[in-house]
Amino acid sequence: xxxxxxxxxxxxxxxxxxxxxxxxxxxxxxxxxxxxxxxxxxxxxxxxxxxxxxxxxxxxxxxxxxxxxxxxxxxxxxxxxxxxxxxxxxxxxxxxxxxxxxxxxxxxxxxxxxxxxxxxxxxxxxxxxxxxxxxxxxxxxxxxxxxxxxxxxxxxxxxxxxxxxxxxxxxxxxxxxxxxxxxxxxxxxxxxxxxxxxxxxxxxxxxxxxxxxxxxxxxxxxxxxxxxxxxxxxxxxxxxxxxxxxxxxxxxxxxxxxxxxxxxxxxxxxxxxxxxxxxxxxxxxxxxxxxxxxxxxxxxxxxxxxx
Numbered sequence: 001x002x003x004x005x006x007x008x009x010x011x012x013x014x015x016x017x018x019x020x021x022x023x024x025x026x027x028x029x030x031x032x033x034x035x036x037x038x039x040x041x042x043x044x045x046x047x048x049x050x051x052x053x054x055x056x057x058x059x060x061x062x063x064x065x066x067x068x069x070x071x072x073x074x075x076x077x078x079x080x081x082x083x084x085x086x087x088x089x090x091x092x093x094x095x096x097x098x099x100x101x102x103x104x105x106x107x108x109x110x111x112x113x114x115x116x117x118x119x120x121x122x123x124x125x126x127x128x129x130x131x132x133x134x135x136x137x138x139x140x141x142x143x144x145x146x147x148x149x150x151x152x153x154x155x156x157x158x159x160x161x162x163x164x165x166x167x168x169x170x171x172x173x174x175x176x177x178x179x180x181x182x183x184x185x186x187x188x189x190x191x192x193x194x195x196x197x198x199x200x201x202x203x204x205x206x207x208x209x210x211x212x213x214x215x216x217x218x219x220x221x222x223x224x225x226x227x228x229x230x231x232x233x234x235x236x237x238x239x240x241x242x243x244x245x246x247x248x249x250x251x252x253x254x255x256x257x258x259x260x261x262x263x264x265x266x267x268x269x270x271x272x273x274x275x276x277x278x279x280x281x282x283x284x285x286x287x288x289x290x291x292x293x294x295x296x297x298x299x300x301x302x303x304x305x306x307x
Contacts, residue, residue, distance in 0.1 A: 005221050006076070013215040027055055028055070031057045034058060034109060035062075045068060048070070049109070049130070051108055052111065055083075059084065063088070075093070076093070097126075098126045103264075107138070108139075112257075139261075141257075144172045146254060170219055178258050192259070197255040
């Protein structure tokens with residue numbers, strides 16, 4: 001099922017290349033968060049892929065890590081890939097059809113690119129396949145609670161002026177599903193955590209300009225392609241300010257970032273014990289009496305109402 005127009009995603013990222021330095025703050029913040037998580041891993045990763053490199057910030061941070069020999073920058077946008085190639089090896093690649101061979105790299109890192117894939121489980125399977133045994137995948141994507149304020153303002157304005165609502169923002173993954181996706185893709189020891197980043201703006205037009213500059217505007221297949229009434233966007237900004245403006249008059253924009261990590265399976269990794277092989281019981285650890293399943297447990301009550 002195709003949810004996103006990948007040609008439109010590429011066009012948005014191509015356009016973002018024009019003013020990449022002005023709108024890369026969220027990518028840089030997420031890259032810092034990913035490196036912080038990577039620093040908790042006592043391993044080196046000689047060969048790494050920065051999947052969806054955007055401004056190349058994550059790749060630069062990876063290259064500064066001890067033990068890194070090669071970082072390959074990859075992006076769906078030819079313009080972004082070309083711009084990133086000035087500081088290292090870069091290729092144009094679709095996250096839905098990765099060109100990397102099986103078991104070729106030690107680390108795949110992706111900052112804010114995978115939430116635009118139509119088949120996220122399939123993309124994760126390909127990433128897993130490209131990793132050497134005990135290789136690491138570390139990714140970050142926008143979660144479903146991102147831009148809730150803008151979604152509300154868009155919906156209310158469209159209902160008011162157009163008589164109905166259409167998808168104005170792209171659908172995003174839910175944090176509850178992310179762990180399951182990692183398991184389905186075959187990763188060992190999957191971990192998912194989330195972060196909420198709140199950015200404030202003078203008005204909604206500044207927020208929308210940032211989203212365009214980041215290549216993060218709507219690319220849904222079922223988006224409404226009709227030009228909205230002239231009053232639409234001013235009304236969106238007005239509703240946004242009325243509903244969400246803070247005491248100083250600025251409006252908040254919420255970005256939920258989901259961080260995913262998982263390992264390519266390897267024989268050297270810790271494995272769960274065979275059921276029934278435990279040598280001590282939980283009851284012993286808790287100092288409690290162990291009873292078999294189905295055995296009746298005495299009912300103890302402590303009531304003070306005389307009944």
